[in-house]
Amino acid sequence: MTTVLIILALLVGAYLVAVLEGWVSTGRFRPAAPVLSGVALLGRESLVPRKPDRIFFEVGPVLLLVSAVLAAAVLPLSPGLIITDLATGALFVNAALAYVMVALLMAGWGPDGAYAMVGGFRFLGQLVGYSMPIVMTIVGVAMRAESLVTTQIVESQATLPNAVYQPVGFVVFFVAAMSVCFLPPFDLPTAPGELAGGVTAEYTGWRLAVMRLARAVLVVTLAASVTVFYLGGWNGPVLPPWAWTAAKTLAVAAVMLVAGRHVPRLREEHLLAWYWKIAIPLALLNILYVGIVLIAGSSSSMSM
Amino acid sequence: MPLYVALLVGAIMFGIGLYGALSQTNLVMIMMGVEVMLGGALVNLVAFWRFLHPTVYPGQTFFLIIMTVMALDMAVGFGVGTARFRARGSVEAEEAGELKG
Amino acid sequence: MILQTAFMGLFGIAAIWFAVVVFRTHSMVRSALALLFSQAALGAMFLAMQAEFLGVLQIMMMATEMAIMAIFMVMFMMDPGGLGQMEMTHQKRLSQAAGVIGAFAALGIAFLAGWGNPAATAPGPQAQLRGLGLDLMERSMLIFETAGVTILTAMVAATAVAVATRSATKRKEDRE
Numbered sequence A: 001m002t003t004v005l006i007i008l009a010l011l012v013g014a015y016l017v018a019v020l021e022g023w024v025s026t027g028r029f030r031p032a033a034p035v036l037s038g039v040a041l042l043g044r045e046s047l048v049p050r051k052p053d054r055i056f057f058e059v060g061p062v063l064l065l066v067s068a069v070l071a072a073a074v075l076p077l078s079p080g081l082i083i084t085d086l087a088t089g090a091l092f093v094n095a096a097l098a099y100v101m102v103a104l105l106m107a108g109w110g111p112d113g114a115y116a117m118v119g120g121f122r123f124l125g126q127l128v129g130y131s132m133p134i135v136m137t138i139v140g141v142a143m144r145a146e147s148l149v150t151t152q153i154v155e156s157q158a159t160l161p162n163a164v165y166q167p168v169g170f171v172v173f174f175v176a177a178m179s180v181c182f183l184p185p186f187d188l189p190t191a192p193g194e195l196a197g198g199v200t201a202e203y204t205g206w207r208l209a210v211m212r213l214a215r216a217v218l219v220v221t222l223a224a225s226v227t228v229f230y231l232g233g234w235n236g237p238v239l240p241p242w243a244w245t246a247a248k249t250l251a252v253a254a255v256m257l258v259a260g261r262h263v264p265r266l267r268e269e270h271l272l273a274w275y276w277k278i279a280i281p282l283a284l285l286n287i288l289y290v291g292i293v294l295i296a297g298s299s300s301s302m303s304m
Numbered sequence B: 001m002p003l004y005v006a007l008l009v010g011a012i013m014f015g016i017g018l019y020g021a022l023s024q025t026n027l028v029m030i031m032m033g034v035e036v037m038l039g040g041a042l043v044n045l046v047a048f049w050r051f052l053h054p055t056v057y058p059g060q061t062f063f064l065i066i067m068t069v070m071a072l073d074m075a076v077g078f079g080v081g082t083a084r085f086r087a088r089g090s091v092e093a094e095e096a097g098e099l100k101g
Numbered sequence C: 001m002i003l004q005t006a007f008m009g010l011f012g013i014a015a016i017w018f019a020v021v022v023f024r025t026h027s028m029v030r031s032a033l034a035l036l037f038s039q040a041a042l043g044a045m046f047l048a049m050q051a052e053f054l055g056v057l058q059i060m061m062m063a064t065e066m067a068i069m070a071i072f073m074v075m076f077m078m079d080p081g082g083l084g085q086m087e088m089t090h091q092k093r094l095s096q097a098a099g100v101i102g103a104f105a106a107l108g109i110a111f112l113a114g115w116g117n118p119a120a121t122a123p124g125p126q127a128q129l130r131g132l133g134l135d136l137m138e139r140s141m142l143i144f145e146t147a148g149v150t151i152l153t154a155m156v157a158a159t160a161v162a163v164a165t166r167s168a169t170k171r172k173e174d175r176e
Helices: A002-026 A032-042 A055-073 A090-111 A114-145 A150-156 A167-180 A205-230 A241-261 A267-299 B002-024 B026-050 B057-089 C002-024 C027-048 C051-078 C092-112 C125-137 C140-161 C168-173
Strands: none
Touching: A002 A055, A002 A205, A002 A241, A032 A055, A032 A205, A032 C051, A055 A090, A055 C027, A090 A114, A090 A150, A090 A205, A090 C051, A114 A150, A114 A167, A114 A205, A114 A267, A114 C051, A114 C092, A150 A205, A167 A205, A167 A267, A205 A241, A205 B057, B002 C002, B002 C027, B002 C092, B026 C002, B026 C027, B026 C051, B057 C051, B057 C125, B057 C140, B057 C168, C002 C027, C027 C051, C051 C125, C092 C140, C125 C140
């Protein structure tokens, strides 16, 4: 029952993200567009390029969808409404998201096309940048909650959400989360306009539909993880808990989609240089800062 | 019984890795053989921790150290490989005869 | 207990199968990703052995590690797509013998040594995380710190070895 509810929530979220993305990028609000284009894609023939690496070509889009859904499995929608409450939840999110890169690498290598392969390997380079900051900022969150369990992380933010408690970590995590789901300034693997779609270039028909759905689910998952780790999850007055999580997730997704439209696409070497020279030191300082605040807080509460 | 299943898997992984590390000519493939061997070692470590001393945690610490070694051998190996590829244009073990002392 | 053994055997067979594929396929990217799935199957096996943290850690670390291996394979191999069916092995007989002997030696020790009574239950995942953390920060702290310093040394050393000398870069630029 819980599983079905979470999957439904993910699908609704993906639909809303697709509408929002269309609205942001074309300027027209068309609520039926995702459904129509989905049906159109399903109706079209799904071409297989000449001499593909067939296994990778087929598995790539499906693995992308699976990893996004798996990462969502440990994020709570409201108290008790979570698929599995693992003791290592915060680490599991990272483990599942690491396979986003594997899926894109497969989808890039599989179809035997130059643009697709460049896109896949670009995302691997992007991973070298974002993977360290995303783990290090989660360390700061786990330190405050004294737990890796996602529900306990949400409960630890009952008085003050982490976005206020550790703003540096929030900013770094937000940017890294945008790179994971390759949203505009970081859309190096797809890069419309320079790679002609990149990893999605060779996909057509239902395979492309799966890929687009996976991308939308991925955006929802990342927005939900920002909500859970930094914005206090279900905590909030008046409204029921699930409504707070949903509203915050949608707001984060909207900010992610809108923010990217006003920034030019980064170059790979700038992306790596900035991640390693700015984001990683900031994430380390964030860990130090949280540690100092925690020790200061605990020593003042004890009778020294 | 489960302990023996784990040890069996570990031993077979070790054998496959040893075969790979000895038989491949390319540096990258040799390193993959080493990784498979270390994977076999990891299985044994977890199995010994779980089935013999589940309440003693240095076993898990040892696991983390082995995982560090796996990452390190990749880093150093690729560093050497890049340098060699620059100098000689290949990382084949057959063409590295001049390294013989 | 039986269910646990069954799952361990299943993931173990998957790990062994993918490890064999690593050395049997001609495509280098397939080879690297087969290694990834072999190690991920080992991670699933650790989960079946109730070592939740170690299993998730293994699954997470190997994804990055083996994908980076894939890119180096494509860089360094003459035939990364495996279309030419190149022979890339040597001393086959010797290696097969060594592999079989190695496996049987390990098996002999595994089955002949008396391991005593296996423990029936393990602590829960939360208790494990706590115990591991306390162990890392107390008894094994020195070892852990040494590992950290070793990583730093290896990072510096590998970068220093791999970075091109200034003269080499200049020569390349002149040629272009």
